[in-house]
Amino acid sequence: MIETPLTATIQPDGKPLDVTGYERVGGYQAMRKALNMTPEAIIGEIKSSRLRGRGGAGFQTGRKWEAVPKRDEPPFLRYLIVNADEMEPGSFKDRLLLEKTPHQLIEGVIIGAFAIQAALAYIFVRGEYVLALERLAHAVVEAQARGYVGRDILGSGFSLTIHVHASGGRYICGEASALFSALEGRRAIPRARPPRSAVSGLWGKPSVVNNVETLCCVPPIIERGANWYLGLSHSVDGGTKLYGVSGRVKRPGLWELPFGTPLNEILFEHAGGMRAGYECRAVLPGGASTAFIVPENFDVRMDFASVQKIGSSLGTGNIVVLDQRRCPIGLLRNLEHFFAQESCGWCTPCRDGLPWVERILTAIEAGEGKAEDLELLIHHVSFLGPGCTFCDLAPGAMAPLGSGLKHFRSEFERHINEKACPWHDTKDAWT
């Protein structure tokens, strides 16, 4: 039997447990245990568990918490921020946790806030997640009524206020430093680093930003220990992961599986393989900002290091499948349209480069591309790559494009040579 600490308390009907129901299945025991530990001991346990952030970048959670000034060091005002912005196209894992197990997230927030001695926590939720916002707000009120949130939690001397914030809506808000600007009531523009946010983040105070799934991992780790958590994994990093699949597979959905489960097992066992009449061309392993993986590499383990080794990245671990009935150039145009639209416009390469990329792809798809357009696209991939722009939005946008230019070279050339899209007939088709 595989253990599933993230989803174990999710009910078959999908309705979230209320605070009493959550306590009945062992909820808030980890919080009680944590409040009797020192912050250092909690951080030590999280470090030993090798929990890496589930928001995409895979930063070690324990190390992130450790970078915040110790509890007797100023400034004493610090913030814990939950990144529930989930706008990475193809990603739907955080919504499941927010809607179906809000108390586990809140318990993770309390433990995380105690570990970094933050008296204030913000849960930054994208505005479209209406049901999640409702259920979270309700769960916070319930937790307050129990004395788990508020002043002097269970006589520990530790106090915590939790605010739930509904975003105004923009992909860049998910970038940790842009998120600070958004919470401060400004345009969500990323900030220069250094200073690191552990030292100067929201309103210039030490701040930690963690993904929803990351914080939901915390209560089980504290309750059952780092060794147990490490043992759940098939990789060097600890635990389980909410993997998802969308596209023309038999059973699209989400599954909590050991960290490092092979991609082909996820695609062909859990998602049931392709539907009749569809073949898999390639996948985006973790959202729009990840490079394509082609079938010859489907034996890759879905952990940070293994996916990186084959030139892509784990991202959110929510997989989008491209089948043979859709045009790969059309798919790239769709992705780059998203990135061009969502660019915050702060730095020139991204603000000007992404719309240019979108225009070139649109022209090629329409059969109006020229041979030199491919060189232009390749040029953009390096010009907007890692280190050239102010934040990681632009490099993320180049990941599928760079790999697409490699894997779909002949499809690009066909569009240009035939002056038409070979998939023209399926463009507006339902199937």
Added chain:
Amino acid sequence: MSTVEQDFVHEPLGPRLRHQIATIARHAEDKRAACIDALKLVQKRFRFVSDVHLAEVAALLEMTPAELDGVATFYNLIFRRPVGRHVILLCDSVACWVMGGAAACAHLCERLSVKPGETTEDGRFTLLPIVCLGHCDHAPAMMVDEDLYGDLDAARLDDILRRFR
């Protein structure tokens, strides 16, 4: 938009809404931090944020109207132009695109006689494209007002639209 509705948006915010905004501003770390919440409250009541209301909110939060407008126009879910009685947010991101999102868009445009971004003649619907709604395993997906719908096909779309007749 009918004249009745135009009068409606030129109404001042009113004491209740002003009080609500002042309250969230007081509880915020800094007044301007309340601006997204405040604009959303205005929008909930008036469906979009008019220039008059923007100026009123700006004054309450001690911001200039230009400053507040800079923030308001940055975010996708703050509407600075009038919208219909129901807002359809149709996902145009990648998983929906693979699953026939373009067909869903064409179908809605045909049924409503609008292009994406437009409002129907009768002011009932505004059709807007939106970024991935986190419902990718049920693509194509959309929201109408606050409700999420997935597994869209022509029949299901017609059925959903009928509910708003």
